[in-house]
Structure formats: structure tokens, C-alpha cells
Amino acid sequence: MRNTYRDGPDERGHFGLYGGRYVAETLMPLILDVERSYDQAKADPAFATEMAGYLRHYVGRPSPLYCAARLTARLGGGRIYLKREDLNHTGAHKINNCIGQILLARRMGRKRIIAETGAGQHGVATATVCALFDMQCVIYMGATDIERQAPNVFRMKLLGAEVRPVTSGAATLKDAMNDALRDWVANVDTTYYLIGTAAGPHPYPAMVRDFQAVIGHETREQILELEGRLPHTLVACIGGGSNAIGLFHPFLDDPGIRLIGVEAAGHGLETGRHAASMIGGRPGVLHGNRTYLLQNADGQILEAHSISAGLDYPGVGPEHSWLKDVGRVEYVPVTDDEAVAAFRLLTRLEGIIPALESAHAIAHILKLAPTLPKDHIIVVNLSGRGDKDVNTVAMALNGEGGLS
Amino acid sequence: MSVLDDADDRFDEAPAASIRLAHRFAALRAERRGGLVVYLTATDPDPETSLALLKGLPRAGVDVIELGMPFSDPMADGPVIQSASSRALKAGGSLAQTLAMVRAFRAEDDATPLVLMGYYNPIYSHGPERFATDAAAAGVDGCIVVDLPPEEADELAGHLKSRHIDFIFLATPTTDCARLPIVLEKASGFIYYVSIAGITGTASATQQAIAQAALRLRHQTSLPIAVGFGLNTPEQVAAVAGVADAAVVGSAVVRRLAAGLDAQGQARPGLVEDVLSFVHTLAAACRPASREETRP
Numbered sequence: 158m159r160n161t162y163r164d165g166p167d168e169r170g171h172f173g174l175y176g177g178r179y180v181a182e183t184l185m186p187l188i189l190d191v192e193r194s195y196d197q198a199k200a201d202p203a204f205a206t207e208m209a210g211y212l213r214h215y216v217g218r219p220s221p222l223y224c225a226a227r228l229t230a231r232l233g234g235g236r237i238y239l240k241r242e243d244l245n246h247t248g249a250h251k252i253n254n255c256i257g258q259i260l261l262a263r264r265m266g267r268k269r270i271i272a273e274t275g276a277g278q279h280g281v282a283t284a285t286v287c288a289l290f291d292m293q294c295v296i297y298m299g300a301t302d303i304e305r306q307a308p309n310v311f312r313m314k315l316l317g318a319e320v321r322p323v324t325s326g327a328a329t330l331k332d333a334m335n336d337a338l339r340d341w342v343a344n345v346d347t348t349y350y351l352i353g354t355a356a357g358p359h360p361y362p363a364m365v366r367d368f369q370a371v372i373g374h375e376t377r378e379q380i381l382e383l384e385g386r387l388p389h390t391l392v393a394c395i396g397g398g399s400n401a402i403g404l405f406h407p408f409l410d411d412p413g414i415r416l417i418g419v420e421a422a423g424h425g426l427e428t429g430r431h432a433a434s435m436i437g438g439r440p441g442v443l444h445g446n447r448t449y450l451l452q453n454a455d456g457q458i459l460e461a462h463s464i465s466a467g468l469d470y471p472g473v474g475p476e477h478s479w480l481k482d483v484g485r486v487e488y489v490p491v492t493d494d495e496a497v498a499a500f501r502l503l504t505r506l507e508g509i510i511p512a513l514e515s516a517h518a519i520a521h522i523l524k525l526a527p528t529l530p531k532d533h534i535i536v537v538n539l540s541g542r543g544d545k546d547v548n549t550v551a552m553a554l555n556g557e558g559g560l561s
Numbered sequence: 562m563s564v565l566d567d568a569d570d571r572f573d574e575a576p577a578a579s580i581r582l583a584h585r586f587a588a589l590r591a592e593r594r595g596g597l598v599v600y601l602t603a604t605d606p607d608p609e610t611s612l613a614l615l616k617g618l619p620r621a622g623v624d625v626i627e628l629g630m631p632f633s634d635p636m637a638d639g640p641v642i643q644s645a646s647s648r649a650l651k652a653g654g655s656l657a658q659t660l661a662m663v664r665a666f667r668a669e670d671d672a673t674p675l676v677l678m679g680y681y682n683p684i685y686s687h688g689p690e691r692f693a694t695d696a697a698a699a700g701v702d703g704c705i706v707v708d709l710p711p712e713e714a715d716e717l718a719g720h721l722k723s724r725h726i727d728f729i730f731l732a733t734p735t736t737d738c739a740r741l742p743i744v745l746e747k748a749s750g751f752i753y754y755v756s757i758a759g760i761t762g763t764a765s766a767t768q769q770a771i772a773q774a775a776l777r778l779r780h781q782t783s784l785p786i787a788v789g790f791g792l793n794t795p796e797q798v799a800a801v802a803g804v805a806d807a808a809v810v811g812s813a814v815v816r817r818l819a820a821g822l823d824a825q826g827q828a829r830p831g832l833v834e835d836v837l838s839f840v841h842t843l844a845a846a847c848r849p850a851s852r853e854e855t856r857p
Contacts, residue, residue, distance in 0.1 A: 179681060179708045181637045182731040183758050186740060325643055338636045343759035345735055442681045443634060455655040456686025457633040
């Protein structure tokens, strides 16, 4: 029995088999520099103080922990709390990480920021902090995603970012990440790559987790205040997995707290058209880390599918891969249809339009809560708001005859 | 007498290296010239054309062949080689197919060194040990795995070494003095100097920068030095071959190949001859002393 699940990664960035630094030699010195700079920043109380100041006064933290009474009553089981990351400035948890990394980039003297984005939430958050800190901003976004997330593209441009369409592959998040890495290799002297999820080469998975762990730390304090005890179950959706690891990490060593990550099952696991890399994939190496990946027998990476652009990625952060293998976190699938149904139900019952990503977590709650006793406390990470998704949902519903 | 018989005695003291590579670089030094390394992606644009090109490279004057293993996400490559990779995958390219091509090539050519270049996931998926065994059996002399820096290379390195396959590492303009020994410690066969900070087929370094970098590497290693990225013309090749042990040309050759495809991406008649004649002009640039000689 291990003493802790919270001591990873090792000094070379490995979580058990996973993680590491699988990048071209050109990038290795930069990545080592990012690691050194992050280690120094972590040890500097001024960095933490400055970050806390921005999180409070600019992002609007702490985000509320809200008891969803009508949803709880409807499901007739465990008591459901929503961690309201949707109420953050820019509408999702992504900004927590962006504040941390932009402060780091500034410490490193970098003036040009690049980032990849799928749904556009991370792109918007990155463009936002670049406006705030007066840095040049280039966002790589798949051409397919640009089409389905038009409002976010416009927001990024308003914020002063250059949005570069990526047409290779399926023109989604994976391909945007490839092009961001290519940009970084060619602009090593000026550029900082602001990765949006807890994946990529070390130190990114650990660093992004640390910046997102504010979600779990707040939840811990808030639930103790509201309920006088810790929750029984935590649920979060998993694309790259940053909102989930941010919620889970402070609770990993509390025995008996059940942790559930929800992967996007797209059209259904059996169809092969999904984004559930841990449930439906196997370990491999991509984008700087070893982790569970969707791939064919030859090790070629497969295109993921999810109605949610933010979950539409064939990999996952390496710490989740490790937590799956050691059995500390359960990972479950939710389909597109289930997510859309949950999106509608939460909107009608609580007056909260969730991001389609977060709707996957809600969809699992719809199955889970009714099986639990009324004194069982569940916290769901409502990682983002769904305004960006209303067109996608309208199209999905039109296929079924629209709103009834 | 085959190269292997010839070389066995001379290289007995270094059994953990490819004999073909060592022999070829020794021969180049004896000829006092730099060699030409040409890159092609296996199965691009289709298995037959790709094998015909591969078999034609030695006749066109190529000293070392670099054969790309197609990958869905070639992160260090520019648009030209990205397209080559996707054409290859569409045409049924795979790790197994690449090794089959090497076997077919080796049936006719036991002298020309051939190194595989690619990304780690297909190798990891195949199994590092099984990959090393199969590559050795096919006649592979070296491996370049772009996204496997020395820090992560141990799980493959031992298997390659025990099968006499060289592990070729990249040094780049960002590889500083502190880092270079870490790279050199694991490297064998030759050092591949990436002359620009960037992806394949884009910018070019100045000749002065390349010459300085080659000199810096020479002070640190006795391994041969091949220089690549951004070399497009016979003039650039000639200049690099004058300061390094070999010049690597990839995107410029693949671009020539792509120009020989029809709108459907199928090889037009004459593609193989056209690519090989371009390669021949590059090879001639490495042989200033014997420029008047015509090669078959």
C-alpha cells in the first residue's frame, strides 16, 4: 500500500510509466529552462502572492460551491454540489492555468506566447492574459474547430490574438498542438508555449496541475464549511484532464473519497468514434509524453470524436493514465447524446448552461446520484459555461426535431 | 567479397556499431570528401514507386540512405514531409511495410548504409526489442528517433546496441555546451547536426554558421558529422560537404517527388527517373575532384 498518491512526478517527469519528455532535441533546452524557471517560481513567495492576487481580483476566485437543490431533488439520491468554474472570468477553469503560466513567461522574459485550442476556451483565456500582460499572442486552432466555435474565434481576435487555422490531419486539437510545437521549435529564442491542459512534456503536466489545484483546495475548504465534512464522491470530465486533476489532486490521499473521471464516448465506444483514450486506447507516446492514446495497431494516432470540441483529443494527461493504472481514480464513458441530454436538464432545472465538456460530468451524475443515499455528498466540477456551445446543441437537437 | 566480410576484421573492436556505416564514413574520409545522405519517406507515394526510388539511390550517388517511417503526427517536420507521411499512410505505409522495403533493398545492395528516421510511437507500439530484432534482420544500420531525446532513450538503446544498430542523435543550434556531452554519450554511427532551430524544409542556415557548428562538434566528438535541414541545392550541398562528413537532403528531394504526382496523388511516368536525376546532381556536388566522371 502506498503512502501517497501526491508525490509524483519523479525528477524526470514520470508518473510511473507515464509522462516524461519526448520532444525533439531542439526543444529540450527550452523545456529544461521552463522546468528550472518553474521550480524557482514555486519557491518564491512573491510569485504565489502575485498569482493569488490575480486569481482573486481578476478571475473572481474563489468560485462558488453551489448546492444544486433542484437537480438533487429530481434525481432523488446523493446531494449534488457544483464547483462553479463557469463563473470565472472568461467562463472556464482554463484561466487559472493561464494566469500562472503568463506570470512564469514574464519571469522568463518571453514576449511572444503561443497556444493550441480546441473549443477555444483555452485560446480565449490565453488571449485574455496576453492582452492583460501586453504580450504577442498566436493561437493555433484546427480549421474544423474554427468553424464550430466561431464566437470564441471572434473573441480571441478582439483580444488581439492572431488565430492561425490548422488544416493538417482532421484539423482539430491534436493537429493544432502539432503546429504549436512546430512554431515553438522555430521560435525558440522569443516564444513561450502556454499549454492548456495537464499534458505535454514535463514540467507541463505537473505545473498545470499545480495551477489548477486551486479548484480542489477551495472545494475542500468550502465543503467543510457547508457540510462540516469532506465529500464522498468527486466527478469531473476528462479531455486532457486539467479540470479533473485540479479538483482531484488535493483529495487523492483521502481514503474513501471516490474519484470519477468522465471520458467522452462520442457516438459510443463500440463505434470507434469516441475520445475515450483511457477506456478505449492503450499507452503510447505523443506530444511530449507517454500516456493512454487512441491509436491503431501500427501506432498511428487516430482521430478522436466528441461533440465537445474541448474533449476531442486522442490522448490524456499522464497523471490520469497513472491514476487509472494504480486504480485510485475510476474512468467512465459518457456519449454525445447523454451529454446533450444533461446539458438540457441542468439548464432547465438550475438555470445554468454548462459547457458541453462539463455536461459529460453532469450526465454521469444523472446515472450515479439516484443510486446513492441522500446523505451522500457529490461534488461535480462545472468546468465551464455553455454559451459557446448553444449552436452545436441546436444542431444536435435539430437532428431530433428541435426543442420540444 | 561482401562489405561485411571485408569490414569484420577492421571493426572487430567496435562490435556494437553498424559496420556498413563505419565502412562508408571511413571510405569517405579516405576519398577526402563529404558524403550525401538522402531522405525519402517509405511508401511515398506508393509501395512500388517508393521501392524503385530506394533501389535507385545508390546508383544516383547517394552515400547513406535515410528512410522515413511514416507517422500520423510528424511534429518536427514541415509541410513537405508531413504530406509525404500522409501520402505514405494512405498508400498502406506502416512500420512493417517500411521494414519489408528495407529487406527488398538489402536483397540487392549489401553495401549502402540505411538508417531509419521516425517518431517513437510506432516503435513503442511494435515493442522496442522486437523492433530492434526486426530492423536488424531487415538490414537496418541506424535509427534516428526524433522525439526520443537521450533522457528517454534507454528503453530502446540497449536493444539497438546489442543488434549492432547505431543510435543516431540530433544536435541542434540550441544544444549548448552543457547539454552536448549528454547527447554524445548515447550517440553512435554519426551525429546529425540540425543546422537551424526549426522544422524540416523551411529555413536555411548560413554556410558560416554551419561551418562554425561543425567545428564545435569536431572538438567534442570523433563521430562523423552529418548536417541537414534547409539544404536544397547542389551549391548548398557542396558547401556543407566541404566542412562536414555528409550533407543530408530531405524536403528538396521529396518536393521533387511531389512535383511528379498527378492531381490524384498518383506517380506520373518518369517520376523515378526525374527524382534520381535530381539526386545525381546533388551527389555530383559532393565530388568536386571527379566532376568530369559520369556516373552510371
